[in-house]
Amino acid sequence: MSGGKKKKGMSLTGKRAVVGLLFISPWIVGFLAFYVRSFIMTIQFALSEVTVNAGVGGYTLKFNGLENFIYEFTKHPRFPQTLVTSLQDILIDVPLIVFFSLFMALLLNKKFPGRTLVRAIFFIPVIMNADAIVSAIEMARSAMMGGVSATSAAIAESSGSGVNMDYYLALFKELALPDSLLDYVVGAIGRINDIISASGVQIVIFIAALQSIPSSLYEVAKIEGATGYETFWKVTFPMVLPHIITNIVYTVVDSFTSSQIVEMAYDTAYKDQMWGLSSAMSFTTTVIVCLILGVVCGLIQKRTFYYN
Amino acid sequence: MADKAGYKKPKKVNYKKQKQLNRSKAGNGMLFFLMFICGIFMALPLVMIVNNALKPLDEIFQYPPRVFVKNPTMENFSDLFVLMNDSWVPFSRYILNTLIITVSGTVGHVIVASFAAYPLAKHNFPGKKIVFSLVVLSMMFSYNVTQIPNYMIVTWLGMNNTYLALILPAWQYGMGLYLMKQFMEQIPNSLLESARLDGASEFRTFWTMVMPNVKPAWLTLAIFQFQQMWAQTGNQFLRSEELKPLQYSLQQITAGGTARAGAAAAVSFIIAAIPIIFFLICQSNVIETMTTSGMKD
Numbered sequence: 001m002s003g004g005k006k007k008k009g010m011s012l013t014g015k016r017a018v019v020g021l022l023f024i025s026p027w028i029v030g031f032l033a034f035y036v037r038s039f040i041m042t043i044q045f046a047l048s049e050v051t052v053n054a055g056v057g058g059y060t061l062k063f064n065g066l067e068n069f070i071y072e073f074t075k076h077p078r079f080p081q082t083l084v085t086s087l088q089d090i091l092i093d094v095p096l097i098v099f100f101s102l103f104m105a106l107l108l109n110k111k112f113p114g115r116t117l118v119r120a121i122f123f124i125p126v127i128m129n130a131d132a133i134v135s136a137i138e139m140a141r142s143a144m145m146g147g148v149s150a151t152s153a154a155i156a157e158s159s160g161s162g163v164n165m166d167y168y169l170a171l172f173k174e175l176a177l178p179d180s181l182l183d184y185v186v187g188a189i190g191r192i193n194d195i196i197s198a199s200g201v202q203i204v205i206f207i208a209a210l211q212s213i214p215s216s217l218y219e220v221a222k223i224e225g226a227t228g229y230e231t232f233w234k235v236t237f238p239m240v241l242p243h244i245i246t247n248i249v250y251t252v253v254d255s256f257t258s259s260q261i262v263e264m265a266y267d268t269a270y271k272d273q274m275w276g277l278s279s280a281m282s283f284t285t286t287v288i289v290c291l292i293l294g295v296v297c298g299l300i301q302k303r304t305f306y307y308n
Numbered sequence: 309m310a311d312k313a314g315y316k317k318p319k320k321v322n323y324k325k326q327k328q329l330n331r332s333k334a335g336n337g338m339l340f341f342l343m344f345i346c347g348i349f350m351a352l353p354l355v356m357i358v359n360n361a362l363k364p365l366d367e368i369f370q371y372p373p374r375v376f377v378k379n380p381t382m383e384n385f386s387d388l389f390v391l392m393n394d395s396w397v398p399f400s401r402y403i404l405n406t407l408i409i410t411v412s413g414t415v416g417h418v419i420v421a422s423f424a425a426y427p428l429a430k431h432n433f434p435g436k437k438i439v440f441s442l443v444v445l446s447m448m449f450s451y452n453v454t455q456i457p458n459y460m461i462v463t464w465l466g467m468n469n470t471y472l473a474l475i476l477p478a479w480q481y482g483m484g485l486y487l488m489k490q491f492m493e494q495i496p497n498s499l500l501e502s503a504r505l506d507g508a509s510e511f512r513t514f515w516t517m518v519m520p521n522v523k524p525a526w527l528t529l530a531i532f533q534f535q536q537m538w539a540q541t542g543n544q545f546l547r548s549e550e551l552k553p554l555q556y557s558l559q560q561i562t563a564g565g566t567a568r569a570g571a572a573a574a575v576s577f578i579i580a581a582i583p584i585i586f587f588l589i590c591q592s593n594v595i596e597t598m599t600t601s602g603m604k605d
Contacts (some may be wrong), residue, residue, distance in 0.1 A: 011431065017508045020427030024439065027424035030480040033465065035446050040455035042449075107343050116592045118343070120584055121351045126532070127583045128353045130539035132555040136562045136576045137353065197348055201532050205487065206590070208524035211594050212491065239494075246490045248426065252482060253447045286448045296548070 045279035052273070059275070068280035076277075078264070083285060085260040090289070092187055092250045093195065098244060099197035105206030106236075123204060125197035200255065201248045209243035210236070241304045245297050252293055261285050313455065354580060361385070361577035368569050382576040391561070391571050397549050399557070406554040409471055413478040413537035418526050420479045425488035426514050430500060440489075447482035455544065457504060462545060473545035476535060484529045491525035524594045531590045535583050554579060 046068055048061040072079045108119050128134070172182055188195070213236065221231045256262065262282065269278035355375060360368060362380040392399035427433065428440055458477070467473045495518060503513045518524070541555045558575045561568050 016431050016510075020431030020433040020436075023427045023431075023510070023514070024424045026420050027480060027485065028439070030420065030476060031442065031446065034458075034461060034477045035449070037461050038454045039445075041457040041460070042454065104343070104346070107339055112546075116588055118347060119591050120587050121347045121354075123531070123587050124350050124354050124584070127537055127580055127587075128357075130535075130555065130579070131541060132539070132558040132562070133576055133579060136558055136572050137356070167568035174328055193349065196349065204528050204531060207591075208491070208528040208594055210523045212494065212522070222321060242490045246487055249444065249447070249486060253483070256448065269456075273466070279310075286445070290445060290448055 042279045042283055045276050046283045047243055047280075048276055050275035050279075052275070064276075068276050069284065072277060072280055073282065079281065081265055082261050083288075086256075086259040086285075087288070087292075089259060090255050092184060093191065093198070093255050094248060096188055096191075096195050097199050097202060097251050098247050099257075101202035101247065102206050102240070102244070104203045105210060106201065108203065109207055109210045119204070119207065123200045126200035129197075198251070201230060201250060201254075203305045205247055205250070206240065206241055207238050238304075241300065245300050245304070248296060248300075249293060252289060256285075256289050343353045354584075357573070357576050357580050360573040363570075365570050368573065378426070380571060384570040388561075388571040388574040391568065392557075397552075401550055402552060402554045402557045403472075405551055409474050409542070409553055410534060410537040412471075413475045413540075414530055414533045416475065416479045417481060417484050418530055418534045421481075421484035421529065422488050422519065422522075422526060423514075424485050425492055426518055428485070428489045428493070429492035430497070430518075443482045443485050445482075446480070447486070459544060468545060469547050469551065470545075471551065474537075474540055474542055478533070481533070481536075484533060487529055488522065488525055495521050527590045527594050531587055534586050538579075539585050 044061065047065065048063045049067075050059055052059045104122060106219055108115065108122070112118075128137070169182060169186070173179070217235050217239070218231065221235050226234065262285070265278045265281040265285070268274050268281060309562060339485045354373075359375060359377045362377045362382075364379055364381050364383055367374065367378060389399065396577075428436060428525055462468055462473045462477075462516070467476070491492055500513055500517060504510075508516070540553060541559060542553050543556065546552050546556075554575070558572065561572045561575055564572075
C-alpha cells in the first residue's frame, strides 16, 4: 500500500481497518452531505413548531419539546389508526411478495428458449411505474371518450359474478378456521395483482442470487443422490437466505414509502401546512419500521450460513 | 441368470421413477402455464404502449378500447418531431439530458456502492455497525417527506439547477450498498486471503477478485438503478428548460391533453423501450460466476 512506511507501527488488522475506511469514504462523504443533514433537520422540525414566514421566505422554529409526538398519538383523528393499518398492510404484503418472487426466480432460472425475454416481462411493471408513464397511460385511458367512467361505474355496480363470497367465508368460519387467517387469505387474493407487479426488482435480485450459487454444490448433491426437494432445502435455500433478507428490506422500504401513513405525513405538510407534525409523523413511523426490520432480519441472519 | 436379471430390473425402475419425481413433464408444463398467465398480465401495459404508439388518432380514442392496432402508422412519431421542432428546446436535448443523468447516476452508484460494500462485508473497522445501521435508516427516508430538507441541502451546496442535484444524491442510495454487501459476504475469505498472500493490494483484490465474483449482483444493481434514474423528472431541481429530462417532456406533452395524445403515445414508447433494452443487455450477462471453483474447504 502507498502509505506503508508511515503506518509502520500499525498492526495488520489496523492497516486493514484503514484500508476499509478508505474504501467506504466516498460513500460516507456523500452520505454526510446529502442525508445526515436532512435527518437532523427532520428531528429538529419534529421537536418544534414550524412557521413559514410569508412573504419574506424562510421559516422560524419554536422549540416545543415532545408536543408534536403527544399530539399525533392522543389528539390526531386518524394517525394511530392509519399507522396500524399501514403496518398491517406491510406485514401482509412482504412475505407474499418475497415468496412469490423467489418462486418466480426459480422458474426463470431454468434454461428455456427466450428466457431473458420472459425475465424482462416480469420487470415491466417496475419500468411502467415511472410517474410520467403512469400519467401518460392514465391520460390515454381517460381520452377514450367521456362515457367510459359512467360505464365502468355501472359495471362495478352490477358485477355479481354469481359467487357469493360471504357464503363461502361463513362456511370456512363454520370449520373453525381463525378469522385472522381468513382475512389474510382474502386480503392476499384481493391484492394478487399488486403483489405480482411489486415483485419485479425482487425477482431480479433472486435471479442474481441463484446465479451466484456455485454449480459444484449442485453437482455434489446430484452425485450424492439428493432429490430435487432435498436439493432445494439443503442447497438452494440456505444459499439464497442472505438475499431473502435483502429482499425483505427492499420490499419493506418499497411498500413503506408508498404506504398510507407516508401519504398522510405528506398531506399534513403540504395541505395542512403543519410541518412540525408531519416530521414527527415520519420520524415515528421510520423508527417503528426500522425496529421491525431489525428484529426480522436479526432472526434470519442468525440462521444464515456464510462460507467462513 | 434369470434371477439375477430379476434383481437388476427393480433397481433400474426405481432410479427412473426417482428421476421422474424430480422433473415430470406435466409439472413443468403446469409451472410454465402459471408463469404464462402471470406474464400476460405483466406484459399487457407494454403491449398497450407499443400498440398505442402505432395507432392512428381515431383508434386511440376508440371505445371500447382495442389492444392491437388495426392500421399501424408512424404518424405519431412524425407528429412528435413536428411538435418538438416548434418547441423551445430541441427534442434531442431532452434525450441527451436524460442520458447524462442516467448514465452518470448509474455508473457512479454502482462504483461507490461496491467500494463501500467491500469493507462492510469483508473488513473489520470501528464504527462498522453504526455505518451499516445508517445505511438501513437512510433507505427508510421517504423521498416525499424529505423533499424540503433535500431542497435546502442542494441549494446550500450550490447545486441547484444543475445535473449534479440529481446525480450526486443518487450515488448514496442505501439499497445498492445493501445489495452489494449481501453478495460480497458470500465470497469465501480464503479466496481473498490467497490474493493477498500473492501480494495483491487491497484495491487489486477488490478489482480482480471481488468484482468479477459478484458480477450478477452489480449487473442487477445497474438494472434497477438505471430504471430509477431514467424515471427522474427533475421537477424540483432543474429549472432551465435546456436541462430537463425526457420524462419531463412527456409530462408536458401529456398535459397538452387530447390533441397531443398521439405524440404522448410515441414518447411513452421511447421512454419504456430504453430501460427494457438495457435490462435485456444486462440480464443476458447475469451468468454463473465461479466463486468457489478451486476451493477445498
